[in-house]
Amino acid sequence: MSLYQLTAHELHEKLKAREITSAELTQSVIDRIDAVEGLIEGYITLTKETALQQAEVADVGFQRGDEMPPLAGIPIAIKDVICTKGVLTTCGSKILGNFVPPYDATVTTKLHQQGSVVIGKTNMDEFAMGSSTENSAYRITRNPWDLDTIPGGSSGGSAAVVAADEAICSLGSDTGGSIRQPAALCGVVGMKPTYGRVSRFGLVAFASSLDQIGPFTKDVTDCALMLNAICGHDPMDSTSVNLPTPDYTKYLTNDIEGLRIGVPREYFIEGMDTEVESIVHTAVEALRECGATIEEISLPHTEYAIATYYIIAPAEASANLARYDGVRYGYRAEEADELIEMYKKTRSRGFGEEVKRRIMLGTYALSSGYYDAYYLKGQKARTLIKSDFDRAFEAVDIIVTPTSPTPAFKVGERTADPLQMYLSDVLTTPSSLAGLPGISVPCGLTEGGLPIGLQMLAAPFEEGKILNAAYTFEQHTNHHLQKPDL
Amino acid sequence: MSTITPEEVEHVANLARLEFNEEEIAEFTHQLGRILDYIGKLNELDTTDVPPTSHVLPLHNVQKADDAHPSYDRAVVLDTAPSAEEGYFEVPKVIE
Numbered sequence: 371m372s373l374y375q376l377t378a379h380e381l382h383e384k385l386k387a388r389e390i391t392s393a394e395l396t397q398s399v400i401d402r403i404d405a406v407e408g409l410i411e412g413y414i415t416l417t418k419e420t421a422l423q424q425a426e427v428a429d430v431g432f433q434r435g436d437e438m439p440p441l442a443g444i445p446i447a448i449k450d451v452i453c454t455k456g457v458l459t460t461c462g463s464k465i466l467g468n469f470v471p472p473y474d475a476t477v478t479t480k481l482h483q484q485g486s487v488v489i490g491k492t493n494m495d496e497f498a499m500g501s502s503t504e505n506s507a508y509r510i511t512r513n514p515w516d517l518d519t520i521p522g523g524s525s526g527g528s529a530a531v532v533a534a535d536e537a538i539c540s541l542g543s544d545t546g547g548s549i550r551q552p553a554a555l556c557g558v559v560g561m562k563p564t565y566g567r568v569s570r571f572g573l574v575a576f577a578s579s580l581d582q583i584g585p586f587t588k589d590v591t592d593c594a595l596m597l598n599a600i601c602g603h604d605p606m607d608s609t610s611v612n613l614p615t616p617d618y619t620k621y622l623t624n625d626i627e628g629l630r631i632g633v634p635r636e637y638f639i640e641g642m643d644t645e646v647e648s649i650v651h652t653a654v655e656a657l658r659e660c661g662a663t664i665e666e667i668s669l670p671h672t673e674y675a676i677a678t679y680y681i682i683a684p685a686e687a688s689a690n691l692a693r694y695d696g697v698r699y700g701y702r703a704e705e706a707d708e709l710i711e712m713y714k715k716t717r718s719r720g721f722g723e724e725v726k727r728r729i730m731l732g733t734y735a736l737s738s739g740y741y742d743a744y745y746l747k748g749q750k751a752r753t754l755i756k757s758d759f760d761r762a763f764e765a766v767d768i769i770v771t772p773t774s775p776t777p778a779f780k781v782g783e784r785t786a787d788p789l790q791m792y793l794s795d796v797l798t799t800p801s802s803l804a805g806l807p808g809i810s811v812p813c814g815l816t817e818g819g820l821p822i823g824l825q826m827l828a829a830p831f832e833e834g835k836i837l838n839a840a841y842t843f844e845q846h847t848n849h850h851l852q853k854p855d856l
Numbered sequence: 857m858s859t860i861t862p863e864e865v866e867h868v869a870n871l872a873r874l875e876f877n878e879e880e881i882a883e884f885t886h887q888l889g890r891i892l893d894y895i896g897k898l899n900e901l902d903t904t905d906v907p908p909t910s911h912v913l914p915l916h917n918v919q920k921a922d923d924a925h926p927s928y929d930r931a932v933v934l935d936t937a938p939s940a941e942e943g944y945f946e947v948p949k950v951i952e
Contacts, residue, residue: 714874730888
């Protein structure tokens with residue numbers, strides 16, 4: 371095995387024992403990037419030089435025999451929607467094509483505090499709006515399992531680089547499924563923590579009541595380590611929650627005897643891929659064999675989630691994206707000689723098609739005369755969707771579902787029809803609207819060799835329960851050890 | 857809920873400070889119409905006595921102490937601007 375193929379917890383043992391140095395590890399990941407990035411195109415910006423400098427700093431600590439944090443010296447990629455001081459942060463958009471933030475996001479600071487090595491910034495759908503990473507202004511990222519297919523989105527770059535061993539772990543952001551769906555499609559572990567668990571300070575805002583940062587990793591142990599590193603209250607984000615932060619690795623007991631698992635009948639929808647359905651049913655049986663009790667449950671408002679999401683998220687986005695006006699940062703259309711004209715030209719040229727579509731949709735939903743019919747109605751539907759989950763968690767500990775109704779689809783297959791693309795997120799948006807934690811873990815491959823993800827959901831701040839269920843599943847099945855041929 | 861007209865698309869574009877040519881207006885009218893028709897599905901739900909959810913957590917009026925902290929240096933912040941002069945962001949003419 372090459373170093374770049376290992377997990378963070380395996381590498382930490384080797385670093386601690388001084389069998390390897392972070393400089394060697396970082397070079398190994400850089401060599402891997404040089405070998406396969408031309409095929410994957412998962413990165414927008416690479417930071418190889420500073421990565422090697424950060425590796426040397428970590429190595430000083432290891433050589434001195436210091437007590438080093440679990441992610442010290444580990445090469446990690448960061449989605450390009452998360453601010454990195456002094457490093458280009460484009461959000462996959464032309465309008466931020468030259469934006470170099472003067473500050474770090476809180477999660478970036480936390481990775482630096484761990485002594486991690488930041489290897490680069492990953493490709494994404496522009497402003498995290500999309501389900502295939504095809505809405506990036508910069509490049510089309512390919513799924514490492516089949517280069518003709520998309521990696522999912524919006525954090526497609528972050529998922530693909532971990533699947534292709536071009537980073538040991540990565541950070542993404544999830545608004546309606548943007549971590550879990552690409553994790554499923556790329557065969558890696560991806561977690562969206564409870565809304566408020568991780569600070570959003572320095573995460574460029576898309577839909578503020580939904581956005582949450584989370585990790586992509588090669589196994590569940592690494593996921594727990596990443597969550598340990600990034601979670602916690604932050605005075606810079608008033609929606610981050612002031613609760614104690616447990617050591618999530620302590621939940622990984624490999625014992626789910628008596629765990630009550632609910633399988634919602636509404637998540638096995640018409641038009642679902644039959645292989646997805648059968649692979650997920652096999653996975654649920656595996657959880658039963660591990661000692662969990664399985665019961666069918668109902669989440670009756672599931673079918674309204676996409677409609678609700680596509681009111682609330684664009685409405686919030688239309689307000690958040692008002693800040694891109696060509697005045698304080700980013701692109702400005704130069705030839706306008708009057709202010710309003712400058713705004714219009716800047717925004718019309720700087721934003722891509724999908725972003726404009728959502729700004730239009732959101733502006734319409736919030737406009738005079740339509741607010742009650744759309745935005746208020748959406749917020750009320752959100753209450754009903756959330757109540758479904760509240761009721762379900764009175765009877766079960768966790769909920770298990772497919773993460774995506776289909777495996778990775780072909781590049782270009784859904785770009786012509788925005789509504790069809792929106793429906794890619796049908797199984798992840800309900801829990802996003804309810805603010806719940808969710809994880810996607812690999813649970814098998816289709817006959818065509820594409821990965822399928824198993825989604826596990828828990829009540830707010832119960833990340834430990836789904837981490838342990840996912841860990842137990844992983845130990846029992848080993849699907850996570852399968853790698854794409856590149 | 858009604859299907860959107862080209863005139864409404866133009867009105868919303870102005871509110872959002874976006875501009876489109878005729879072809880784009882036609883395309884947006886069609887696409888937004890389809891999406892709004894789909895969203896119309898929510899009318900099946902009786903939400904008469906349902907309170908709206910604006911935030912999923914029971915957080916209210918989070919305040920912090922009124923302490924002064926150093927902020928970013930003005931020059932650093934202005935450095936990200938497309939155009940700055942004498943310590944200000946520079947913009948095209950606002951008043952005739």
